[in-house]
Every structure is written in structure tokens, then in C-alpha cells.
Amino acid sequence: MGPAGGAQGPDGAVRRARGRGRTTASMADVARLAGVSSQTVSRVSNGYAGVNEETRQQVLAAMKELGYRPNSAARALKRGEFRTIGVITFTLSTTGNVRTLEAIATSAAAEGYAVTLLPVAVPTTDEVRGAFSRLEELAVDAVIVIMEVHLLDAATVTLPPHVQVVVVDSDAGSHYTVVDTDQSGGTRTAVQHLLDLGHLTVYHLAGPEDSFAAQRRADAWRGALTDAGRPTPPVVRGDWSAESGYHAGLELAAQEDCTAVFAANDQMALGLLRALHERGRRVPEDVSVIGFDDIPEAGSFLPPLTTLHQDFAEVGRLCVQAVLRKMRRDGPQRGTTLVPTRLVLRDSTAPPPGGGRRES
Amino acid sequence: MGPAGGAQGPDGAVRRARGRGRTTASMADVARLAGVSSQTVSRVSNGYAGVNEETRQQVLAAMKELGYRPNSAARALKRGEFRTIGVITFTLSTTGNVRTLEAIATSAAAEGYAVTLLPVAVPTTDEVRGAFSRLEELAVDAVIVIMEVHLLDAATVTLPPHVQVVVVDSDAGSHYTVVDTDQSGGTRTAVQHLLDLGHLTVYHLAGPEDSFAAQRRADAWRGALTDAGRPTPPVVRGDWSAESGYHAGLELAAQEDCTAVFAANDQMALGLLRALHERGRRVPEDVSVIGFDDIPEAGSFLPPLTTLHQDFAEVGRLCVQAVLRKMRRDGPQRGTTLVPTRLVLRDSTAPPPGGGRRES
DNA sequence: GTGGCTGATGTTTGCGTAAACATCGTGGCG
């Protein structure tokens, strides 16, 4: 029937792909077996209407028999998109980043997108710039950046023009689309909780200075105290680690008037608990401690930690939504989306030793 | 000169890629600007010898001017490989998986490979099979599975024939290439440490039954005790979480003769510490506790936890090495590689209350 | 000087897919 030339392979059988010696069925193979053109296979493969049901079944049967899988490289080349989202992270050692990443991967999968991980070894501007530069030849359609974004200074880092970017943990909402936990609201909830218990003021065990999240938690803490007309004790700083929390805790334990501490994350709160314990200051009887994150272990600290729950899953979900919206050019291109926190009451907070105003 | 048709764009300028409206320079654009053929551009791009230095410089200049980036889809289609490693994980909620993943990503990047994350929502055989099936149309050359591998039962899961697989945390060394921490050796070190301190026997707070790692730690614990001629107390089980460790700890605290506990991971050890504390059993004076993993917080527990350090970075590195070796068809295709652990002595272990044999 | 060799470069081709366009039969309708 058909003309002599054309797609007929050397032996009419499934072709042996070059390179790895693997065997792969292409659309042409399926088409041959089903007795249709490869275009019809393509239509079936992509679920287009306008294919006779009978033909469809034949094609599907042929696909199954040959174990046909669309070749994503060819598809990407043709369509000009990869169905892949890149995620740039500096570190996976913080709970938040990991949980966010996991949520991103899950949400992306639900949308039919894969996730490619782009680790940046050292968070220097150069490294980040390098990552963004490499990005352009990477097979991604969009990028989500989970990082302190001082490094994303628009002046020095050139973003690939066609790649959509969403950022977590930044205040660069005017330049990028940002999704983040409501650091400020959460912090104010924490401080207010302690003030309501009767504490005269609240100390702050802050995260590192170069972190936006830490900065905003510190700012909100200061704001909450100021609004309530309370004095603001000096800030003690850690680097997010439990170890640094311990050292900071030794300092705080020495402060006689310190009856309440807001730790910028749970890990530091853990170290703080140990320091207070060592120095004989009981929690919560002598000192109340509140954390931030609600890591899974927080309920097993000594004592179980009252903390602010971050909904990382939601953050991840919104990141994916936002980046897909940007790609599809609908919805707002910029601005910040905040995910609320939730106060989780456990056993590390109580009224101050003298007995403050009781609520119940 | 050339025939009328051909690569000449509508206006001889950088083409506007369809789909996203983005602007991309192709090899042809670079070639036109540099006044060479696209093949020469390809040679320069791939660093082949046999290109005149002067020509090379011209091409490089043209590349730079146009901001040329090779299109990875086209490259993958042509070469038949993606330079991408897929990583299948069930959960990122355990430290080990995350740290391993991070190491894999870093090592892969160093080898010029990207990492695509393939989360499996629920660890059922069906889900895993689905993941492996989807895999074939995913843009990966090889796969690393970070998972309890009961689910990788060869009878039910068909692995894509051309995709190389390396598995973490499994005893399926005869079927797959496996890289793992030396669970057994680590466990024996832990048990021996406690016996050396003078404890008559060691209780075991085990991980979930369906985990290979947990199983092997339990087996090694039993073996070590048996070899030393000590009785083996009944196993208490948790699910890796601190919460489960707490509940198990309440049980253990009730055992009068329990002076030493080997917890299968640090999180459970944390919960155990809390339970012991609540029940008035001091650590390490009354009960010694040893963990497994050496998570960053372990040094900040109350008391700081003696534990076995796992070198996740090395595990990740070896995974990448192994999978690349498999792809390149050199080196052993199967077998198990073990990464040794290291005992980290902190404050949670001591001789038993009665005072055992002292070492120093 | 002629043939063959080497190094540098150009030309052709095809990877697997899917958009755009072409074809072909069928059935409705003036």
C-alpha cells in the first residue's frame, strides 16, 4: 500500500537506540504495529479528540505491547518546555527548607511536573550567580529559590529572562514573587502569648543577622514589645543551631530578670532548654520558652516546647501554584503571599515566678 | 551558495522560540554571527580538539554576545542521555534521607549531573511500581532509591531495563547495587561500648519492623549480646519518631533491671530521655542511653547524647559514584558497599548504678 | 608532480515528537 520509502526500519523491528545500547520503542514503532501513522499515535498519546475509538484502542494496545513511553527529550525539544521545576537551595540542613522542598516536589508531581534540585554549595553571590547561569542550560521551565535573598541582589545576579522565579524567605516582593510564612504575625502571637501570661517583657534569642527570616522575627518581636509599651531587652544571637542556642542560653540564664524567651527556632530553643537546665533555672516555672517552627521533635523536648507551627506544606504548594501561574501568564506576577502560623501550646510556657496576671 | 531552503531564519536574527515567547539563541545563530558552520560551533561547545584557536575565539565571542546556552532537550535527544539522576524517596522527614539526598545532589553536580526528585507519596508496592513506570518517560539516565526495599521486591516491580539503579538501605545486594551505612558494625560498637562500661546487658529501642535498617540494627544488637554471652531482653519498638521513643521509654523506665538502652536512632533516644526523666531515672547515672545517627541536635539533648555518627555525605557520594560506574559499564554491577560509623562519646553513657568494671 | 596524508571546516542526516497542512471518504443539502 504505502510508498516504498519512509519510516521502515532496517528490519521493521523496534530500533536499538544508540548510546547506551538500550531498546526503546518510538512512536513510529507503535504506528507500524498498529497500522496507523505516527501522527495518530501522537494524538492518542496526548489524548486529543478526533481519533476513532476503534483506532484508539488499537494504538493503545500497540503501545502496551511495545512498552512505549514518550521520549521526554524529543517532547521537550518539540514543545519548548520541560515540565520541570528547578529548586535552588543553599542547604538542606534546616527543617524548613526540607519540608518546603518536599511539599514542592509533591505539589509539582501532582501538576505533572518534575523537580530538579540545584544545590548551591556556598551561599556567595558568585555561587548563586553561577547557579543561575548554569540554570539556563538546565532542563527547567521555572525556578523556585529557597534561600536568604540578600544574595539575589538584582544588581549582580542576572536571572535568565525566560525562567520564572518564585522565592521563599525574602522581602523582595517588589521584584519577585515571594511565598513565605507569616514571620511577623507568628512572632507577635508568640510575644503576646507570653505577655498575656503576665511576663513583663520577653527576651529574644535571634537567628543569624544575614537571614531575612531571623531579621523579620526580630523586628516583629521588637515591634510587639514596643506596641505593648514594654522595654526591649538586648537581643542574643545564635545561628539556628542547637549548639548556638546553648551558648546563648548560658548568657540568658545569667539574666536575673529574664523570665520569658522567644527563640527564633526550635533547635535553638532546644539548646536554650539545656543551658537553662544546667544553670538550675526551671522551665516553665522560672523561665518560659517559646520556639518557632514546630519541628516534629518539639513535643519531646524537656519540657515539651510551646512553639509556632509553620505550615511548610502550604508554602510549598503555594510556591508551585505561583510559579505555574507565572508561566501561564495569569495571575499576579509579583508580590508576597504569606502563610499563617499556628500557636502550639505545650509545657514550656507559664506565668512568671512572681505570678503574673492569670488568665483562667 | 547554499540551496534556497535551509536554516536561514525569517530575518536572519535570533529566533523567537515558540511556546513561551522567549528568545533563545541556537547554534545556527552563533554560527551565522561567527561566520562558521553550526558544526564548528558544536565542536567548540563540546570542547573538541581540531578547531583552530582563532576560530575558537570567534565562536566563543559570538556565543557570549548572543548569550548562547546549549539546549539540553536537543542535546539529550541527540545523545540519548540526559545527564540527570533520578532519586526516589519515600519521605524526607528522616534526617538520614535528607542528608543522603543532599550529598547525592552535590556529588552529582560535581560530575555534571542534575538530580531529579521523585517523591513517592505512600510506600506501597503499587506506588513504587507507578514511580518506576513513570520513570521511563522521565528524563533520567539512572536512579538512586532511598527507601526500605521490601517494596522493591523483584517479583512485582519491573525496573526499566536501561535505567541503572542503586539502592540505599537494603540487603538486596545480590540483585542491586547497594550502598549503605554499616548498620551492623555500628550497632556492635554501641553494644560493646555499653558492655565495656560494665552493664550486664543492653535493652534495645528498635525502629519499625518494616525497615531494613531497623531490622539489621536489631539483629546486630542481638548478635552482639549473644556473642558476649549476655541475655537478650525483649525488644521495644518505636517508629523512629521522638514521640514513639517517649512511649517506649515509659515502658523501659518501668524495668528495674534496665541500666542501658541502645536506641535505633537519635529521635527516639530523645523521647526516651524525656520518659526516663519524667520517671525519675537519671541519665546516665541510673540508665545509659546511646543513639544512632548523630543528628546535629544530639549534642544538645539533656544530657548530650552518645551516639553513632553516620557519614551520610559519604553514602551519597558513593551512590553517585556507583550509579555512574554502572552507566559506564565498568566496575562491579552488584554488591553492597558499607560506610563505617563512628562512635561519638558524649554524656549519656556511664557505668551502671552498682558500678561496673571501670575501664580507666 | 602526483598521490596520499593531515588538519580544519562544511554538509548531510536523523534523533522522536507534534504542529501545520494535506488528503480522503461520507453525508447533508440546495
Add this chain to the structure above:
DNA sequence: CGCCACGATGTTTACGCAAACATCAGCCAC
């Protein structure tokens, strides 16, 4: 009866790159 619309399917083409092959100049040896 003839024309057109329409649904179903086939054919052509191009996505960007790189292997394979072709070309071509310069040079050496005999």
C-alpha cells in the same frame, strides 16, 4: 447530482544538536 462541510487520518516539516561523512587546502615523500 454536485458541492461543501466535517471527521478521521496521513504527510511534511522543523525543533537544536552532533555523529558521520564530505570537502579542501597545504604539505610531504617518492
